[in-house]
Amino acid sequence: MNKTVLGVDIGGTHMRLAMVDEQGRVLHHLKEKTLIQEGAGQTAERLRDECRAFIGQAAAEGSRVVAMGLGVAGKIDRIRGKVLFSPNLPALNGYPLATELQRELGIPVVLENDANAYGLGEHWARRGQGIANWIGLTLGTGVGGCLILEQRLWRGDDLGCVAEIGHMIVDPQGPRCACGARGCLEAHASARALWQSVGQAVARGELTAGPLFEHWQARALDAAAVYSCAQQGDELARRLFDRMGWALGLALANLFTVLGIRHAIIGGGVSAAWDLFIGPLRRSVEEHCMMMPVQNLLIQRSLLGDEAALLGAARLAWQQGG
């Protein structure tokens, strides 16, 4: 009987589930809203039901699901299979998500921070292959980060928190971040930073008409909407992507300078706005990175898009249960 695993990525907005074979091929795929406002229990139940459906489907196709990997945005306790603190999924704080799913599904379930899962996915399956040292960023509701050092996922002192690049402070006078600090990268370069800044412009009376305002009024202001408004020439939307590029460039410049490495790979849903922020990003790296020859630096867009964290979670599942 063939073996497969499940890879799951639970983000602030969407939840993705895939059945993945040992070569990293996605056999089946599902994407739905996380709807965490329904509570952790509800989300866990829905996820469990989807997993059961996948396990049944695998059986019908003559294969067996042997393990599951779970990427979650936030600080996690890998040993206890517990989400410790998730700013974007607060209902999951303290919730023993992996332990519970493991008990109910009867297969090993490994928990990992979603940005680390993204790094493992890229490293396993795409851009990161063969690059010894690289910095990973995922731009989504928040900004996640990972470090691959000497071909391995860097875990630091295993404090449950590593490579939180989104919470590097790039401007101590900058906007307030969800974490409480001022001027984090995430407060400049996440989907939330985009829509919050639009909301603030509305509150200040600076944005009173036009497509961006209409999206905001219709409560349909996601990163894609801000992107399309910027594409159509909206000044505020363009400025927000300029700022995103500036902040990403400053953070990367600092990381290149400190780590003495030259590769970065940027993924996550908001990286779809690549053409709008990559120019300001490169100018910012050039302005802020004085110790390295900038022409040696390689900043690439993830080729996996939404699938990187999924695949990384599946990779962990293979390592654990395969």
Added chain:
Amino acid sequence: MNKTVLGVDIGGTHMRLAMVDEQGRVLHHLKEKTLIQEGAGQTAERLRDECRAFIGQAAAEGSRVVAMGLGVAGKIDRIRGKVLFSPNLPALNGYPLATELQRELGIPVVLENDANAYGLGEHWARRGQGIANWIGLTLGTGVGGCLILEQRLWRGDDLGCVAEIGHMIVDPQGPRCACGARGCLEAHASARALWQSVGQAVARGELTAGPLFEHWQARALDAAAVYSCAQQGDELARRLFDRMGWALGLALANLFTVLGIRHAIIGGGVSAAWDLFIGPLRRSVEEHCMMMPVQNLLIQRSLLGDEAALLGAARLAWQQGG
């Protein structure tokens, strides 16, 4: 015949030379002004003569100098034994210092960045012993940095530039740094930052009398003088050490957040002002480090003082020529 090595540390202001045994004990020690304004050739000649004197002394004592390690502030080419770019010792740029000394002294000479040498020294001989992962900072004319990861000196992609923590930008609106960027840690937390800020206060007419002004007027304004003025209650001097602590705390907070590690060791001549900057430093870490429990962080003062880089250079010499 006993073997010994020479360890040398060439800083922007002072040059230190020591004979070191295999256990890391300093047998003889010399400290003098670098006087780099006399030119690289002059400095190299003086250094060569001092080394010869040490080699002669060793012979007289029945031991033999088998190698030499050389720590230099700046970007270096380890393979070619050349200083590539040293902001604080510009006369050395492009100078084949190690190759030349090796030829003239007839022993292997290894070149290393002085902050890396400091890290090796601490790791070999003192504070760093047994700590797997730590961030090193040396506060001198500039600010040097090193990373010890998994018990080894981190070299990144071996680009000749690594752990340049002094050139992390902590405040993009901050003071101009010697490297050309704005708001580097070094522009807040080095001896040069201290004396330049005093000079600027004089130029703006804000400092016109008192001990700090007199030191400045007498061209005797080093970090120690600013320190003693702060001790005596001088407002400007105190503010400068507050700012130093704030910037160090912000840089360390960012590094703890990104690396997921919890140790830092601060050395270099200016770390003698510990009691003045450690309070603001700790408050700044607390304010800026939201992802880690701050009580788990350990920020220590180097126990080696001036000797860390010397000892690290000696350590390299032992690895090379012992």
